[in-house]
Amino acid sequence: MMNIDTKNYLLGKNQKDLVPIGQNHLLHRNVVEAFHLLRKLCRDNGFDLSVASSYRSFERQKTIWNEKALGKRQLLSDTGAPLNYETLSQEEILKSILRWSAIPGFSRHHWGTEIDVYCQNSLPSKDYNVMLIPDEVSDDGIFGELHKFLDELIEGNNSYGFFRPYCEDRGGVAPERWHLSYAPLSMQNEELIDFEFFKNNIGEFEIELKELLLSQGDEIFEKYIQNHCLPPF
Numbered sequence: 001m002m003n004i005d006t007k008n009y010l011l012g013k014n015q016k017d018l019v020p021i022g023q024n025h026l027l028h029r030n031v032v033e034a035f036h037l038l039r040k041l042c043r044d045n046g047f048d049l050s051v052a053s054s055y056r057s058f059e060r061q062k063t064i065w066n067e068k069a070l071g072k073r074q075l076l077s078d079t080g081a082p083l084n085y086e087t088l089s090q091e092e093i094l095k096s097i098l099r100w101s102a103i104p105g106f107s108r109h110h111w112g113t114e115i116d117v118y119c120q121n122s123l124p125s126k127d128y129n130v131m132l133i134p135d136e137v138s139d140d141g142i143f144g145e146l147h148k149f150l151d152e153l154i155e156g157n158n159s160y161g162f163f164r165p166y167c168e169d170r171g172g173v174a175p176e177r178w179h180l181s182y183a184p185l186s187m188q189n190e191e192l193i194d195f196e197f198f199k200n201n202i203g204e205f206e207i208e209l210k211e212l213l214l215s216q217g218d219e220i221f222e223k224y225i226q227n228h229c230l231p232p233f
């Protein structure tokens, strides 16, 4: 039986082991050293690796989820085009959310092991708003050089444990080249999350689209949670 602290940690409801990095971000204490090493290596190679998103709580994820489910936040197609909420079935709404946002309690960002990164010294202007979209991170995008460098590090096992869980389109979560995961802890966390854990916890949450989610639970668990790229090292 999993203890309550571990359960809450996995679900984004326990901040005990998180520590601040910079002014706006939290990471798990076991990730901080590797993060600083990666940052230094990037800096030594001319890239100011910066964090756009790190730890996210259950409550925050629930807000995003519910806003999308209720049409208060833009929904996107598989390829990222805006969708008209009014024309969508509940099923289509669910699929659109799952492609781009995690189910509350089941975001990898709950663990303090995940970061969405960009390159501060590649911003085209001081007031540029980082969007984390495919154009920015493609090889010829504004953060392309940083990501090519990160690819080399990851391939060569020189990335201090960081890898890309959403490196390619596997039909579930959209590819997110900006998203890095600290494998030594995130892989360990994943081993604790099986379908029973998924189903039982969702059953207890108060979130939009819960019944629809549960009715397709096993498929959704496989396609959107387990189905991601693994570290090459």
Ligand SMILES: [Zn+2]
Pocket: 053, 109, 114, 115, 116, 176, 178, 179, 180
């Ligand atoms: Zn991310």
